[in-house]
Amino acid sequence: MTVQQRALNEVLEESTDFASAQELHARLIARGHRVGLATVYAQLRRGADAGELDSMRADTGEVRFRRCGQRSHHHHLICRTCGHAVELDAPEIEAWTKGFESRYGFTEIDHIVEVTGLCANCATE
Amino acid sequence: MTVQQRALNEVLEESTDFASAQELHARLIARGHRVGLATVYAQLRRGADAGELDSMRADTGEVRFRRCGQRSHHHHLICRTCGHAVELDAPEIEAWTKGFESRYGFTEIDHIVEVTGLCANCATE
DNA sequence: TTACTTGCAAACGGTTTGCATCGAG
DNA sequence: CTCGATGCAAACCGTTTGCAAGTAA
Numbered sequence: 001m002t003v004q005q006r007a008l009n010e011v012l013e014e015s016t017d018f019a020s021a022q023e024l025h026a027r028l029i030a031r032g033h034r035v036g037l038a039t040v041y042a043q044l045r046r047g048a049d050a051g052e053l054d055s056m057r058a059d060t061g062e063v064r065f066r067r068c069g070q071r072s073h074h075h076h077l078i079c080r081t082c083g084h085a086v087e088l089d090a091p092e093i094e095a096w097t098k099g100f101e102s103r104y105g106f107t108e109i110d111h112i113v114e115v116t117g118l119c120a121n122c123a124t125e
Numbered sequence: 126m127t128v129q130q131r132a133l134n135e136v137l138e139e140s141t142d143f144a145s146a147q148e149l150h151a152r153l154i155a156r157g158h159r160v161g162l163a164t165v166y167a168q169l170r171r172g173a174d175a176g177e178l179d180s181m182r183a184d185t186g187e188v189r190f191r192r193c194g195q196r197s198h199h200h201h202l203i204c205r206t207c208g209h210a211v212e213l214d215a216p217e218i219e220a221w222t223k224g225f226e227s228r229y230g231f232t233e234i235d236h237i238v239e240v241t242g243l244c245a246n247c248a249t250e
Numbered sequence: 251t252t253a254c255t256t257g258c259a260a261a262c263g264g265t266t267t268g269c270a271t272c273g274a275g
Numbered sequence: 276c277t278c279g280a281t282g283c284a285a286a287c288c289g290t291t292t293g294c295a296a297g298t299a300a
Contacts (some may be wrong), residue, residue, distance in 0.1 A: 005280085041265065077229060079231070088225075093221070097240055100202055104244075105245035106248075108243050109241070111238065127298075127299070163259095166289095186290095
């Protein structure tokens with residue numbers, strides 16, 4: 001656990017919405033940390049691979065990250081423009097996917113569900 | 126309406142899934158059309174602006190296009206091992222996502238749903 | 251004619267990589 | 276001491292733009 005990792009974790013901890021690698025890097029610099037952009041990218045990649053971070057691609061092409069607050073399985077409603085996120089309960093989805101196990105003979109069923117849209121703020125611009 | 130536009134329309138007409146600008150360009154070249162990549166991008170942009178094309182950003186970062194309104198939205202149940210796919214109807218999902226428009230003030234809501242598992246064949250191996 | 255489209259090449263912006271160095275364990 | 280993390284600079288890749296030449300109407 002390096003100094004840079006601790007610093008990034010801190011910033012991720014404090015932000016509630018999805019943030020881009022560059023935004024996170026800028027915040028680190030603003031706080032006086034000396035961190036390379038490539039390092040931030042590397043850290044974010046590791047975090048996402050390890051399942052500690054959720055990632056999504058914005059309309060602009062950047063990837064945005066957020067620490068996953070809930071441990072249990074859940075989904076997000078995410079603004080495609082600014083990354084603002086709402087956590088969703090999805091009992092319907094869980095039930096829906098369960099049904100496939102017997103119906104199609106599939107096992108170990110998993111699912112990825114991302115709901116995206118434009119939040120009230122971004123829609124007016 | 127130029128020759129290149131007619132050619133691209135033809136290719137879009139024939140493809141049922143979302144295709145990237147580069148894929149579409151490659152298909153045009155494969156058919157013997159002399160078209161520049163920049164032209165394909167320009168055409169796709171115009172088509173999307175005019176509402177004739179749906180566009181979405183893939184995980185890889187490319188933008189993929191599809192002619193609008195053909196074929197209703199659906200999802201797949203895909204085997205993680207052999208790639209075997211089953212088409213799914215998802216009325217529950219559609220209804221579920223619709224509810225968010227008013228509840229959270231989001232507009233233009235879209236969703237990505239991927240259901241994966243092991244098919245009967247692959248599970249026994 | 252005239253405005254719009256074409257298409258090459260160069261620019262752009264986010265991300266990744268090569269590699270020498272650093273530092274945690 | 277060792278191996279993974281760091282960070283600069285350069286490479287990458289999809290996309291956009293500048294601009295000269297072409298073409299539909």
